[in-house]
Amino acid sequence: MQPLLLEHIAQVRIQISASEQHGGRHAELWKLIKSSARSAPFDFPWFTPFVALITQDARDIANAADVIRRYVGKLDSMYFSTGLQFHFWCFAFPHAKWCMYFQWLCTIGAFDDEEAQQIAAQLIEYHFVNFLYGLRTKPEPDCVDNQALSLALSTTLVGYIFTQAPYQSRMAEIMRDEGLRRLPIMIGDMPPSGYSGEGSSYMDCVNGPAIPLAIELMQRITGQSNLLHQQFTANGATPYRILLMVAREWMPGGLLLPWDNYGYQFGVRAPLAYAAHVTGEALFTDILMNDTIWSYDIGTGWAYDDLVWTLIWWPHQHATSTPTVSRSWFEPTVGGALVSDNRDYYVMQMWDESTPVVPTRSHVNPNAVLFNGYGVPLSADGSPIPAGVARFRFADTVRRVNFLTMGQEDEYNYGDGCGGAHSIIVVDGWEGLRLQGDGAQYQHPHADLTQHTLGCDVAPTYQERWPDIRQVLRRTTLCAQRFFVIEDYCQSDDLHTWTTRFLLRPDFVACTDGVKIQTPEGVTLQLMPVLVPAQITTEAVSGHPAKPDGRCGIADFHYHGTTHHQLTLAWIAQTRVLGGQICQFAAIADYADGLNEITARQQLAQSALRLDLQLPAHMEADVPAVKRWWYHTLIPDWGDAGWIKLPVGMMSPQIWLNGVAVDMRPYGVSGELIAPQIAIPTDCRTGDALDLLLCVDVPISHYEGGGDGTIGLTGGVWLMHPIDEDALIACTWAENQLHVRSTSGEYWIPYHLSA
Amino acid sequence: MSCYDAMEAVLHDETLIESAAVHGRWQVRYAAAMAIAQHPEPRWLPVLHNMLVIESTRPLYTQPVVQFSVGTGDTRMAEQIGPIDVTFDSAYDEATKDAWRCRGRVRQAVLFAIASIGVADNELLAVLHGFLADPKEDFAVKAATARALGVIAHPDSVPFLQIAQQFDEWCTNREATNALQRIKS
Known part of the structure; x- marks a missing residue:
């Protein structure tokens, strides 16, 4: 038995082992996933089964088996929740993922036969009475959205897993057939543009991540190939068009379009990795390699495993070049x-x-x-x-x-x-x-x-x-x-x-x-x-x-x-323009959350650890996943810099510049999405070193964002210098020409008004 | 026999449907209704009607607000693993809690089984109309009822479907609209 969708597991293990030797983005991603799962297997449970599958380490396998047991152990309580009873699609998709991870773990002997049968029975029955039920609430053919897609995909997936030996469940057979009947229609009836109209949240966190799984699963069940470009219904979307629209939602700077519902947010990576891997198209690779945030963790289909699937679908053959293509x-x-x-x-x-x-x-x-x-x-x-x-x-x-x-x-x-x-x-x-x-x-x-x-x-x-x-x-x-x-x-x-x-x-x-x-x-x-x-x-x-x-x-x-x-x-x-990066901060972990500005400075002076604040410390170096970190540096040469650009995604930041606390409240919300820029006080004199002390929390669990995902600091610290603004002075239109003057340029542009 | 095995059994063996339809576990009754939908014949209508009678005796929708050891019971529970414990405001017997687990699931499965058969007598129709008229009924049941009534296509259902069309829930609204179009055609 091979792990579902990872039948090439031996090759994946070799690729990971090789990249561990050579470094690079792929290796960093694996390190992030592995160290998270090992340091806190039940706080990062969505990483733990994959890590066990790759390492086949006894401790990793035992942790992963316990994750599955803990998941099964919560199922009955969920019956009494509004979530399961009225928003069942949110529970269906992660349930199907856990079924798949259970299957993976069975391939490496994580459970004996008796326990595996017991767990399988619970998983099958739960999906049958909750999520097949849920799928059937969705009117046909009218209902085409992230909810119905989640239900159709998860029902197909669970059904397929448990029709296989040794389970061969009749319930699973019914689910597989019902799911497979509706899944292609659900994809095909998306608008031909690939945009479901539900905004970036649902396109990026549900529809996009569902597509690669749906394609790979359907190809395995039906024996067909190249379903990425299959048009399942007349005049509808192909799976490729949905992934293309996911990519188009990315704006320069890494945020997604704020349209249609929840507003600005970061994007996930696995759909891009899959599209880049399968198509080789530069647009997907470009966004994946240049615009993504790696310390961002959010439920994709209500499962925090986006980075796992990014690693699985990593476009090795395309990732070494970082082409830039038109984003229009x-x-x-x-x-x-x-x-x-x-x-x-x-x-x-x-x-x-x-x-x-x-x-x-x-x-x-x-x-x-x-x-x-x-x-x-x-x-x-x-x-x-x-x-x-x-x-x-x-x-x-x-x-x-x-x-x-x-x-x-x-x-x-x-x-x-x-x-x-x-x-x-x-x-x-x-x-x-x-x-x-x-x-x-x-x-x-x-x-x-x-x-x-x-x-x-x-x-x-x-x-x-x-x-x-x-x-x-x-x-x-x-x-x-x-x-x-x-x-x-x-x-x-x-x-x-x-x-x-x-x-x-x-x-x-x-x-x-x-x-x-x-x-x-x-x-x-x-x-x-x-x-x-x-x-x-x-x-x-x-x-x-x-x-x-x-x-x-x-x-x-x-x-x-x-x-x-x-x-x-x-x-x-x-x-303002970007200046030089400030690197090599002295760093210490605040294990007991007991340090203050004075005691932290004392310990920082003794610390040999140097970090660049490009990522949370445990993702950047071989240090444990600890919530609170202190960083300090002296910036001797800051020229005419007027601001210091800090990492985006700092949790509960406390900053002291030249010993004076900086009010970070204005960045309380925006700092999650946009790197804060703090002003260098005007009384600082060029030639005097700037003393920068930071205290920052990082997420050490999938769940710290309360369901909205987490982001750990990323992007490093930079100087920002003032420049003369190229300001607009005037604009006129006459005789089919626009005349625009700014403080540093003048433009004569042919422009014919619409008739 | 475990609940799981009983569910598997009735889906494998049509002769077990009648006993499964009155089984003490609602999951098995749910599977029985699914089994009927696999073998849709009018002879099952009395069995299905009786299943709705059984459900009508259960306190499906009386659950109070409960407390969870982790989270508040909303969609953010989906991503969690356990342990998560639930605490009730009072002691309730297992039969009551089992009804809360079930809510409209068996009803929905029965309604789809009726839809697969495509006919219903007046007595059964009246039960179905009652689901649409009951403001406390779950939307999953209302939506399934509307779909079944659309297949049965009896003109007496029209005013009830028109009530359902006013219900501010998309699935029910859409199923009722589709059913009315089907009846009118």
């Missing part, structure tokens, strides 16, 4: 992104369809635009803080349901899914824009990526309420590899107020024309009306979106008439 894309039913060749300037425009009536997941974002500059997000989108906010809570967008939590009615507001919470055109001030019917929502999507332009008319979204509206066209163009022009052209029979709205990260700063923000990272975005003057209002919103800042600014450009035709220039600039 266009998908007629979704939207597209325009990205400058140096990736400093990014815009995404979307017209993906929203869910009528209650737009919880697929938000109402017709022609919304999202900006990113120098790897930093500039736009705001997503969901509010958990407590909710009043700003987008409308009188008719509050819903009360009694099927989400046992014995309790839940109230939630879906106003943040409506049009007004997005960077769209708001008509007549109706921020609660959403549809009631199933009709078309856009028309005439078009793009010419060679000319760096794309656009769409989303008038149908507005026509349900205002039948006189004939056109709501938005065309976005990247000009001179430097700036963007957004052309809005709206036409109606009746008079309307047209508000071109932008939701932006804080904070607004002064500018001569239009509006301008500067993020805490020193990146600026100025939006300037070009064709006609606009009445501009700004508003600070607290609590929306939750990430990265817990707040945003709304900039509204107001117009009135039967025609609204405007060009808005979007100009991105930086005010």
Whole structure:
């Protein structure tokens, strides 16, 4: 018997052994997984079975067998949980994974025959009464989403495992057949774009990770090959298209698009590794090798094993080169992104369809635009803080349901899914824009990526309420590899107020024309009306979106008439540049969480351990997985640096600069996603060394994020230097030419208005 | 015979269905309904009806809020391994707790078995209509009921399906809509 999906286990062991000798990213990843599993096998249980399978070490096998026993031991308690009873898909997928890991462990003799039969019986019965039941609640063929995909895949997987000898279960046979009947349809009925409309969370954490497993499993069951490019239903998605859309959700800097539901987050790696491994396409390898965060740990299909599958599917033959490819894309039913060749300037425009009536997941974002500059997000989108906010809570967008939590009615507001919470055109001030019917929502999507332009008319979204509206066209163009022009052209029979709205990260700063923000990272975005003057209002919103800042600014450009035709220039600039990296920090573990600034300094002075803060200490060196670490260095030569860029993902950071505590509260949320930059006090004199002391926690369990994943510090410490901003001065349009002047350049760009 | 073995047995051997349908363990009754769906014949309708009668005597939906030694019982429990203990607000007998484990599972399996047979007498139809009219019934049962009624396609079901269409849960709503379209066609 060979481990399922790892029939080439001998080769995997050889590859891991070889990379241990030669080092590199693959070796680092294996070390991370192995050291986590060995130091805390029940806190990192999703790594433990794989480690046992690779090492075949008796202690690793015993730990892994105990993980399985502990999992089986929790099953009965789950019956009394809201989670299992009402959200069974979240439990189905990890259950299937544990069944697979049980099968793996059986191949290395982790259980005697009697115990294996007992465990198998419990696993089979549990899936049969809970998750086959769950799969059958999902209407056919209507229901195609992450939940139904999870149920279909997990039911197929569990069924297949336990139809094999020595189990040969009839329940398993029924599950395998029912799962296999629905699984191809579930994939094939995804939209042809590959985008399920559920936002980055579900695309990246459920749909994407499900695809490689589904393909590999179906190929084994059916004997078919190359299912990655199989179209299972007419006009539907191929598995490849789903993985491609997962890749397209990555923005420069490593964050995923914040569209449609939960907002900005990091991405997972295994779907990229699989796609790179199977297709060899540079896009997947490029993102995997250049943009991923390795200290990020989150449930993929509610299982914290993304790094395990990344290692399994590691694209050895492609990973040595790190090609850069165009990140611009266009998908007629979704939207597209325009990205400058140096990736400093990014815009995404979307017209993906929203869910009528209650737009919880697929938000109402017709022609919304999202900006990113120098790897930093500039736009705001997503969901509010958990407590909710009043700003987008409308009188008719509050819903009360009694099927989400046992014995309790839940109230939630879906106003943040409506049009007004997005960077769209708001008509007549109706921020609660959403549809009631199933009709078309856009028309005439078009793009010419060679000319760096794309656009769409989303008038149908507005026509349900205002039948006189004939056109709501938005065309976005990247000009001179430097700036963007957004052309809005709206036409109606009746008079309307047209508000071109932008939701932006804080904070607004002064500018001569239009509006301008500067993020805490020193990146600026100025939006300037070009064709006609606009009445501009700004508003600070607290609590929306939750990430990265817990707040945003709304900039509204107001117009009135039967025609609204405007060009808005979007100009991105930086005010700081990256300097040298600060390496070789003295480091100590704070085993008992008992050190303070003074005692830590004393011990650091004696420590021979030197670390670079590229990763949590136990991932960076051969040291135990300890929660709290102290680091210290003197920076003798910092030139004219104005800021120190710290690692992203520091938990509970405490920083002292020249002995003075730095207030890290402003980075309390954003620091999870964006590297904080702390200012060097103005009274520090060039020539005097800077004294930097850090105290940082790192996750030592999958579960510290409370279900939202964990991130350990990553990225190192860098100096940041001020530069003169290439600021926008003026922009005009005449005779089919844009004339743009900035403090360091002048551009004459041919631009023909839309007819 | 273990519960697992009894479930396997009834799925292997059609002659065991009648006894399994009244078995003391709900998991075995669930398997019996699944077995009927594998052999869909009208002769099973009285057996299926009786299974619904058995379920109607059980306190399926009376579970109080419980405490867990780890977590709060929401979806974040999915990723955890054990041990996780559950504490009730009072002492309850095992039969009651078993009903809470089960909730609508047996009902759903019975409803799909009825759907696979495709017919039901008026008495059984009335039971099914009752599921749609009961605001406390689990959505999994309502959705399965709507699907079964769509297959049976009796015009008396229309007002009940219209009630289900108003229920603010997507699966039920969609199954009811599909059923109404099927009846009208």
